[in-house]
Each structure stands twice: as structure tokens, then as C-alpha cells.
Amino acid sequence: MVSWGANTDSQQVRSKESERLRQLPKRIYPTSLERPIKRVCPMGTTVSVDVVRFAPKGYKTFEASTSEGLLYNVEGTKFNFSFSGHPSRWYLQPSCRLILKALAPSSKMFSDWVKITYFKSGEEHSDHVAMMNVTCVSISLTVENYQDKVKSQEGKKMHKGRTFSPWRGPIMLVNCGCKNKYPPDTEKYEEEILDKKAIHRMSKMFLRIHSPLGFFNTHQLTINCSHPNKVRLFGVERPTINPPYRMVLGPNKPSHVLTHLRNRERRKFYVEALSFPDADFSGLVSFTVSLLDNSYGKVSGPPIHNVGLVFRVAPWIMTANTQPPVEIYMTNTLKQWPLYPWRFWKYTKGKLPIRWLTGSSKTKSRRNRSMPDSEFMTTVLDYSYVAHCELTFCPKNKIRLDTWIGNEVAIGYTQSPQRCFPVFLDFPWTKGLEDFKFKDSLPSSFGYVIHEREDDDNLDATGFLEVSPPVTAHGIFYPLGRILIGDGGLPRENIIEVNQRLRTFIYAQNMQDPLELFSEWLLEGNVKEFLTFVPANDGKGFRLLLASPSACYELFKMEQRHGHGNASVLDAVEEELLSYAERARMSISEILADELLQRQNDYVQTCITWNRMILKEELGLSEGDIIDIPQLFRLGWIQDPTTKKDVLRAGHLFPNMLNMIVLGSYLGIPKPFGPLVNGVCCVEKKVQSLLEPLGLNCLFIREFFGHQGDEGDAYYWLNIRREPLPYKWWNFII
Structure with missing residues (x-):
């Protein structure tokens, strides 16, 4: 599941960076009649539920219901109109899927739910019920005033016969100050702390989190970059008053595990480029935050969810x-x-x-x-x-x-x-x-x-x-x-x-x-x-x-x-x-x-x-x-x-x-x-x-x-x- 927060309708965003994330395999979760299944449903994405794979033999239809925090849709089948009193009854077909969408973050862990009831032909009541307990969370990457910028630039522009699609995503400047070396010595950046004066020249990026208490006891977030040798990302290890910003991504640091996360947080990052576009660098840089399951003390399986942003490095003119x-x-x-x-x-x-x-x-x-x-x-x-x-x-x-x-x-x-x-x-x-x-x-x-x-x-x-x-x-x-x-x-x-x-x-x-x-x-x-x-x-x-x-x-x-x-x-x-x-x-x-x-x-x-x-x-x-x-x-x-x-x-x-x-x-x-x-x-x-x-x-x-x-x-x-x-x-x- 991927949620992409950059200029999705711009041709420039159809790049290798964003395309790479879109090609992640879509996960389909089966139901179980034996015990409730626990799943996470990030807002802005959908969760596919396979209602056919473990359906009881001989059962032809099913009904679905959800808590108020979830919205569902059924794909790959059709209504069963033989029961006028049950308009939500569907036929079980091999391609049948239940698509879930989170409407709001859950108040508690697995407090939202999905109920699937299976029926035989002509059966009006059934005890064969599959339950899925769901935790809805909101995780997003944004930049300052990004939404206002998008609204102010709606649509494409015409100028003297040529169609332009304005860049609606964030922009980062190159750290090429005359007091610095270009290209920089990457070895010197290992433990660098961001100078307060340098903050004003950098682009801001925000990680927004809304989840139930205890969510990050069993889950973790990692952040990585498509071109770590071309950029530096500064962040804090623990939210405090006036915390020091250290380099968390950059040369020799391709990924970083975010720690000390709270259930509701807006964590700030500062980003800068180290190089102008050149032969080996298009100038498009993607940052990706991945939600991982570590319920058993270690990360298991592929990412549950990815959110990302594509920055464009400002060119030399x-x-x-x-x-x-x-x-x-x-x-x-x-x-x-x-x-x-x-x-x-x-x-x-x-x-x-x-x-x-x-x-x-x-x-x-x-x-x-x-x-x-x-x-x-x-x-x-x-x-x-x-x-x-x-x-x-x-x-x-x-x-x-x-x-x-x-x-x-x-x-x-x-x-x-x-x-x-x-x-x-x-x-x-x-x-x-x-x-x-x-x-x-x-x-x-x-x-x-x-x-x-x-x-x-x-x-x-x-x-x-x-x-x-x-x-x-x-x-x-x-x-x-x-x-x-x-x-x-x-x-x-x-x-x-x-x-x-x-x-x-x-x-x-x-x-x-x-x-x-x-x-x-x-x-x-x-x-x-x-x-x-x-x-x-x-x-x-x-x-x-x-x-x-x-x-x-x-x-x-x-x-x-x-x-x-x-x-x-x-x-x-x-x-x-x-x-x-x-x-x-x-x-x-x-x-x-x-x-x-x-x-x-x-x-x-x-x-x-x-x-x-x-x-x-x-x-x-x-x-x-x-x-x-x-x-x-x-x-x-x-x-x-x-x-x-x-x-x-x-x-x-x-x-x-x-x-x-x-x-x-x-x-x-x-x-x-x-x-x-x-x-x-x-x-x-x-x-x-x-x-x-x-x-x-x-x-x-x-x-x-x-x-x-x-x-x-x-x-x-x-x-x-x-x-x-x-x-x-x-x-x-x-």
C-alpha cells in the first residue's frame, strides 16, 4: 500500500523514484472462521480482504458490516437479489474481494472491526462468521504550505502555444555556499548537528502521525531516500524543547529508524541538496516512510504501508x-x-x-x-x-x-x-x-x-x-x-x-x-x-x-x-x-x-x-x-x-x-x-x-x-x- 504526497498529476513525478514505490506488491488478507484476524489499515489507502479463500464449503453468499471508522466496497461479484430483506448480500465468486478504507484513526488498538457472515443457498441466518479487528492509523509526509500551493496552481497553464504543468511538489536548494566545499566531503557528515542559521535556507518536511496509544510498541517507522549521496535530511532523535537536529539521512546513511514516536505527533525534518542535477542525477529525490510490523521483536514481512514525497532540486540558471x-x-x-x-x-x-x-x-x-x-x-x-x-x-x-x-x-x-x-x-x-x-x-x-x-x-x-x-x-x-x-x-x-x-x-x-x-x-x-x-x-x-x-x-x-x-x-x-x-x-x-x-x-x-x-x-x-x-x-x-x-x-x-x-x-x-x-x-x-x-x-x-x-x-x-x-x-x- 502506497500513499504518494507529491505532484501526482505532473509528468515529472512519473519518475523512477515514485514508480518504484507504486510497483510494490499489493497485499491481500484472508479471513478466518477460527479466530479474529488483526490488521492495520492506514488512512489514504485500501486493504483488500479475500472472503473466498477460507469460506466454508457449500456456502454461496455472504454479508459484510463494519464499524463507523471503516468504509467498505465489494469487487469481483454481484448482488444476490433473491433476499429482498438483505440488500447487502453478495455471491461468493473466485475474484471476490472486500475493499476496506479507513475514515478516521482508531481510538484504541484494534477497536474497529469488519464482520463477514457466510450463507448457504436460501439460508436466512448463519453462525459462520469471520471477524477482522482493525487499527486505523494516519501517517503522512507533507511540506509547509503544500496544500495551499496546490490549490493556487490548479490546472495547467498555457503560454504562447505551449502547455506547461507547473511543478506542484516541494523544492529543495543546493547547499553550495561559498564557505562550503562542493561537492562535499561525505565523511565529515557522520555526526553533524544542524546549525540554527542553516535552518532558514532549508526546506521543511513534516511527518504527521495519528494512532492509538501503544501502536508503536508493535510497529516501527523507517525513512529512506532515493539518492542519499545527493541530499541531507536532519531530524531529532527525541521530541523535546529546542532539540538538536542531527543528520539522519545522507551520505553513508541510506536509511534511518525513527524512534521515540508518540501516538500523535508532527515531527519536523529539514532537507537540503548536496548537488545540482548532473549526468548521474536527474534532480528528483524521493523520501519514503515505511510502516513495518515488529510485533515479535523483529521486523517481519514487507512494509505495511509507504508514504512519500518527491522533491525537485532547484536548477542552476x-x-x-x-x-x-x-x-x-x-x-x-x-x-x-x-x-x-x-x-x-x-x-x-x-x-x-x-x-x-x-x-x-x-x-x-x-x-x-x-x-x-x-x-x-x-x-x-x-x-x-x-x-x-x-x-x-x-x-x-x-x-x-x-x-x-x-x-x-x-x-x-x-x-x-x-x-x-x-x-x-x-x-x-x-x-x-x-x-x-x-x-x-x-x-x-x-x-x-x-x-x-x-x-x-x-x-x-x-x-x-x-x-x-x-x-x-x-x-x-x-x-x-x-x-x-x-x-x-x-x-x-x-x-x-x-x-x-x-x-x-x-x-x-x-x-x-x-x-x-x-x-x-x-x-x-x-x-x-x-x-x-x-x-x-x-x-x-x-x-x-x-x-x-x-x-x-x-x-x-x-x-x-x-x-x-x-x-x-x-x-x-x-x-x-x-x-x-x-x-x-x-x-x-x-x-x-x-x-x-x-x-x-x-x-x-x-x-x-x-x-x-x-x-x-x-x-x-x-x-x-x-x-x-x-x-x-x-x-x-x-x-x-x-x-x-x-x-x-x-x-x-x-x-x-x-x-x-x-x-x-x-x-x-x-x-x-x-x-x-x-x-x-x-x-x-x-x-x-x-x-x-x-x-x-x-x-x-x-x-x-x-x-x-x-x-x-x-x-x-x-x-x-x-x-x-x-x-x-x-x-x-x-
């Missing part, structure tokens, strides 16, 4: 650029100068050379202290002040890549109806982060999830993720947007597929339906190199910006027709800095006359156009929702670390404006250093004409180019925490 900013996190390395020369990967020895096909200076010198100091830090500080956004510097970490905050971290959040807090998702490229000062410096209310490298052949670039604003495509509404993942650049260190662990984690959240784009043509394989989203002050609410070599060529051709062919790209950049960054000045006429550069950008445009079609189809975008940003690229040969063969990859010719900082309506755009026409950069002027009508303020930051030498724009040296989305994920379970 990534926020789009269009959400208002809260805080900027910047690497402390930006306080130093000069920056280290670019290295393709943290573990490559020295710099991995690139043989650019065009657009490079002939000589290359090392950067020295005579270079102008970077003003990028000061510029971003001023910029954050205008956007009403805090700026925080990350403590330097000797074993991490200088750009770790942008390359290896994505900032999102997790949420339940009671609480919402930011969560840093960190897939470090290095090992040994036990003493990680940045994590320790964050407020205790923040979450920090570190997925340590499992081996030397598994690297992830969390900073390469992008997420769209809420969109509707093919009648399907994506309230939290869709995460965009590039299919990777060069294979690193014998990796067949880059970001495999990260992909698995993102897909396991089952909320922001990932969309994979073609980005292998790029040096880093980062989708942020050719697209970004910005807010807009119209009905759509946002625009997709795409890098466009075609738009740049059209702009330069127009300027050439107007007599500005001698204006040069990168003309305002110091010669030594150009040499260090492997770039060269080129006039508009030289760019338009360079057929090799034209073919390179034709190839890049083809790759971007392919992604454009995918984005329009999968995000439900029209051409009016997309803005083409003038941008030129160049191709270069670089050695694949795996195959040791040279492959052709694309990098930007001048600073990549798509790697902009989006702070509400303020855009911090890398200064492109385009051709000056009448003292004004024609590329900047074009971008302003495209974006400012949308209510956006464009600030072109010169210091962006100071960090182009590593082929990683300053975007990778910082990260932004943003406000959560207005949509609640539990209202949009598909």
Missing part, C-alpha cells in the same frame, strides 16, 4: 546580458602592467605561434615598461558608477590563468519560492584550489560550485557560454532563454570534444534548452566572438548583435566612394603596441584591394550566416531582431596540439566590438580604432547609429586594445552578476 547588472568582478591582474604574452592554453609551454595570412606587422617586439599604463581599470570603475553597479576585484591566484574569472566562471542563480541567491559556476583548468581566496571572500549567502578537473584531459570553458533572453520559437516559450554553446575550437590535450562535462551539467538542469552553434572556425571557439545580446526599449526587449564582415566592407566601400580611401584602420595605435599585438595599419583602399583578406572574410561571413539561420530558426527571430555590427577577421595557421597538424582559424583584425560589456542601457564597447573620417571613427559612428535608437548609450573604451595581445579581449578579465529573471522556473516545467 544562467542570466542573459539583458538583465540589469548588480556587480562586476574583475581580475586583480589588471592592476599590473605589462600583461603576459598570450598563450593558447595554460599548460602549453610558452606561446603557441600563429602565422597570420594578412594584417600583421613584419617585426614583433616584446612589451616593456615604457608602454603606456592601462587605464582600463579606471575606465570600468567610472563606467560601473554610471550604471549603478558595484566593482569587486578578485584576489590574485598563482595557480590559475589570469583570465580565469571570465574564461572559467559563469555567474547565475538558483531559486525556490522562499529564497533566491547567486551561484558561481566554476570549471577550473587547474587542480588544487583548496586555498581559493576569492571564494572565501564572497558573502556567505552566495553559492560557489567548483567542478574540479577529474584528470588532465578534461578542460571546460564556462566563460564561453552565452544565453539568450526569453524567446518564443515554433510556439514554444523559453521563459529563461536558451543557452548557446559553441562546438569548440581546437582540441586541447587530446580532448575529443571540448566542454563535455560542462555540456552535461547544462543539459542536466533541464531548463534553458541548450543550442549548439558552429564555432570551430574561431581560434578559441567562443560564440561571444561573433554574437551578443543587448536590451532594447521596444516591444521585443532585446536585439541580437552579429559580427558582419559584409557590413564592414559595405561601410568601407561607401567611405572610399566619398574620397576617404586613405583613412587607415588602427592609425591611432602606437607602433610598438601594434608590433606586440601582431597587427599592422591598413588603409581602406588597401583593405578593399586585398583579395586574400576578402576571401578570408567571405569564409568567416559564411560561417556567421550559417549560425544566423540557426539562431533565427531556434530563437524565433526575424531579420528586424538582428543587427549587423561591422567587423573584420583574418585567418591564421596554428598547430593543433592533438594532431600536430596546422589548422586554419579566425581572429579579429581590429578590436572585436562584440566582446562588449553590457550594463543595462550602457554598453562598454572595445574601441575599434577604425578609419577616421573628418576626425570621427566611421566604424564607431556606424555602430552608434545602429544602437542608440534602441535607447542604448555607447561608450568606446580605448583600453580594450591594450589587452588584445593575448587574443582574449578584456571581456575575459571580468564577469558580471545580474538580477534573476522575472519568470519562476517551477511554473514552466514541460
